[in-house]
Amino acid sequence: MRLKRETLHYEETAESRARHGEEGFDEVLIDLAFSAMLECVNCKDKVACCGNGGYAPDQYQDESGDLNMDYREEFYVRYFSKAMRIFSVPAKCPKSVKRSIEKSFNVFFCDPGAASNHVRQTAEEILTNSGISAADAKGKFVPLGTRIVSFKTIDKDNADRVDALRWIGNFGSHPENITVNDVFNAYDILEILLEDLYVGHQKSVRNLVDKINTAKRPS
Incomplete structure (x- = not known):
């Protein structure tokens, strides 16, 4: 996605303007609100975005070799009109799984x-x-942790990955404890998990490695 620069519009917020008379106020304390259009370089699809920004000091050297200070605008996108795909979801991924992933992508930039x-x-x-059902034979709810234990009897490696996602998700209920990097870590784990479950390349390679090591010769 590339910015359509002619669509970039920004203004200082009212709260920021009200601080101009305060002692020690500086350009780096200015808060901006912005909106813009992005365009896909491949399919030419358009996506609207908005967020906040401000001014950052920008030191540069002039023709005389003297250092000068200027300010540049910096913008941080919080919302997109269409979810940005942080990673590619396999085509064979079940629809219910894909929907949950897309919901995560939708709020990633504004609410980790x-x-x-x-x-x-x-x-x-x-x-x-x-x-691995979410309910037992009597229809009673089965906690995720218990379901993971059952999954371990079938696929330990992927059960461990699901368990890691559970812990990260649990911390998400306390926003002060979760960071963007934590969510990126979850996406890294999830991407490998989906590849192993719905593409199978890693699993086939593991099976090939086991076969070669057992036979002690090329397969």
């Missing part, structure tokens, strides 16, 4: 805690699609 909660929901959907 909510994004991690949707990652946890994705973990629930993955287990359901793997045959």
Whole structure:
């Protein structure tokens, strides 16, 4: 996605303008609100975005070799009209799993805690699609942790990955404890998990490695 610069519009917020008379006020304390259009370089699709910004000091050297200070605008996107795909979801991924992932992508830039909660929901959907029910024979709810234990008897490696997603998702319920990097870590784990479950390249390679090591010769 590339910025259509002619669509970039920004203004200082009212709260920021009210601080201009305060002692020590500086340009770096200015808060901006912005909106803009982005365009895909491939398909030419358009996506609207908005967020906040400000001014950052920008030191540069002039022709005489003297250092000068200027300010440059910096903008941080918080909302997109269409979810940005942080990673590619396999084509064979179940629809319920894909929907949960897209919900996470939708709020990633504005609410990392909510994004991690949707990652946890994705973990629930993955287990359901793997045959690990969310209810027992009597229809009683089965906690995610208990479901993961059952999944470990079938696929320990991926069960461990689901467990990691559960812990990250749990912390998302307390926004002060979750960071953007935490969610990125969850996405890294989730991407490998989806590849292993719905593409199978890693699993096939593991099986090939085991076969070669057992036979002690090329397969």
